[in-house]
Amino acid sequence: MIKFIIKRLVALIPVLLGVTLLVFFILDLAPGDPAKTILGEQARPEDIAALREEMGLNDPFIVRYGRYMFDLVQGDLGTSYKTRDPVGEEVWARLPNTITLALTSTVVAILLALPLGIIAAIKQNTLFDGVSMFISLLGISMPVFWMGLLLILFFSVKLGWFPVAGADQGIKSLVLPSVALGFMHMAAIARTTRSSMLETIRQDYIRTVRAKGLPEHEIITDHALRNALIPTTTVIGLQIGQMLGGSVLTESVFAWPGIGRYMIQSIQGRDIPSVMGCIIIFAIGFALINLLVDLIYGFIDPRIKAQYK
């Protein structure tokens, strides 16, 4: 198992190299000059030229990329063009918020999706199935910013239960963004759970345990669900990965100080070091989540665990 984990971590190095080169190259090709964006509409040509020189933008691509990678291997994510602060500081200040939101949203999504998916499968083609799938359809169809605004209007403005925005009131601040984001991600998990449960409960071994007279709830929870969880776990892993980098709208509506919004602002400002810093963190996060998902497979199904060498 340890060997497997080390192998996977080593495999991360070429992935990160490829990601940095690709993103650096794409940002270099993108139209828009970071110096002009920072100085704005009223900039003078001489100020733009001076700032370009100060930021090292006049050097060739390979020199800039080489310099970036040299600093990166020493643990330095560079200095933001826009704020002139170390990117590492900027990212670390926001990363805990992003991880917190991603995890709590996942909890919300799982708590909603698993019961919905299981009920829809075991009560297939009944009213329960229809209602469960309608709720999950609602989650996937409703734009998250709209859902967010409705939640704010009702729970914050009308009832005053939760703050409108920000992350300064602990758990109270976390409830509405987690529900908005979790509700959206619930849909995919519920649908996957339903289809894999449907496939599992038709297997021969389920028929066998049923013939042996086991109670229905034990058949579902101990025998069917366990096998049905493998595709669901994959989807949950992918959803967490998406939430780490893709909760920009939720962060904007609820003014959640996360990394997604920071990255979008950096892309708009052509702040290459900041974008690179975020992408590297996302790539590492995504790879680690995939690794965790693979390890969880082993706990769910010992046959998979036996293959970890």
Added chain:
Amino acid sequence: MRKRTLRVFATAMVLSLAASLFTGCSSGNKQGSSDTTQGGADTTQAAGGSGDASGSGAASSSGKDTLIIVTANETPSVTTNLHNAVAGDYLNRMTHNCLFYMDENMAVQPDLVESYENPSDTEWVFKLKQGVKFHNGEEMKAADVKASLELCKVSPDVSLYGTSTGTIEVVDDYTVKITTDGPQSGLLIDLCHHGNAILPAALIESGHDFNKEPIGTGPYKLTAWNKGESLEFEAFADYFKGEPPIKKVIWKVIPEGSSRTMALEAGEADLIVEVENNDLSRLADNSKVAVFNEGSTSHNFMMINNEKAPFDNVNFRRAIDAAIDKNAIIQVALNGAGTVADSMVPDCFPGTTNEGAPTYDVEKAKAYFAESGLNAADCGFALICSDDTKLRVGQVIQSCLKENLGIDITLESMDLATYLDVTATGDYDAAIGGYTSNSLLAYAQGVYHSDSINASNKTRTNEPEIDALIEKIQATVDQAENEKIVTEFNLAINELCPQVPLYMRNNVRAYDSGLAGFNLNAGGNTYYDWMSWGN
């Protein structure tokens, strides 16, 4: 056995997720915080009564000592010489002072200066106020002024405002002499800019990180910057104009407009800086909210590339100017929060005039178009709109030009960085843009002087006569004489019609009606130390 393992694992997963929820919440509060000076604030308590949502409008203002201001954008920096961002300017006004400031009527007034004289057109002698303290307890002296103004000159973000200051000399501890390179009528206005804010010379020299600890002479000290979330300030007890009545100010960043409005309605915010146009009428109907909606110096226009056909034809430029219904634009795009602009420069400055500029008149537009000798079928162009408001402006222009002159235009969406790049280099036909300035001279130099081509002169106007008039405005220090030249310049530029002026955007703010002393000048400056709660 296996079943038990699975149950233990499932229980552990649930517990760890629950634990991460709680630890995550507490870290969300603290880890993002970068306390800058002593006494970091407790954000939850800082709501000072306004944090409890009543659901019935803005919170009661009695007994408050905290002001919560909500804004859409976070400043890139609080270091005065390292940004030219509006969001940063708001904050710099709280922590720093300049030698001069612009009052509510946009008149220049002494701030750190006690008195000044102007022995010749190029010599300025400033007597500084004595006993003014920086936040670190040191007294502000002439050496600090010299070091700060020189820092501005060499900082690309703000050096535009350091060009007029020439040579700076320390005469004695409280006297500074500036000898300008030729007469500079814009000197005092430049000295109001945050780029020329006064910082301690010793800290400049030692390479102090002003972004972590911004030391100035201003009414408030920054106590914490929670990145991406909020900035917290406390009143400076030794402020030279007296300690501000509101002891604590928190700037919160809420990017989404509707969320900002709801934060004010729920009592979580006391003042919104950027108000959504669509929410204006709702807020105006709320008795607990006051809405400020008055003119500004923000001149918005359709910039057109005068080097390209058909925009190189003056009658074509006049034709499209006269064919556009600017009132419709203000209603559609701004929900009424603006006024029609006809003059080629903001008409709020002394000496400016609308005379000679085309106004909305379809018959005249048709006549100009006939005079241009152009065919409508050959005059189509692409109009760049870099945000939603500009897109709505573009839609009205598209409709007007089609209906009144038969010209087809296409609307092109573009992100800000690309828009800034293509318009600066002249690789475009037309775009919706704007320019905000605190003086006519700065506007004219930025928008029309040939030195600004490939930068802020996006119409690429290159007229020696116009350049000469701008230089004359710069060199005329006498106010009455200066106004005459401004009028002469304005008439000439109106005649040339290098752009299509559209509207002057209003400054709009919404705030708790219990807030007294609210102030905002046309340039967008607010002085927070003038405000108080109640009465």
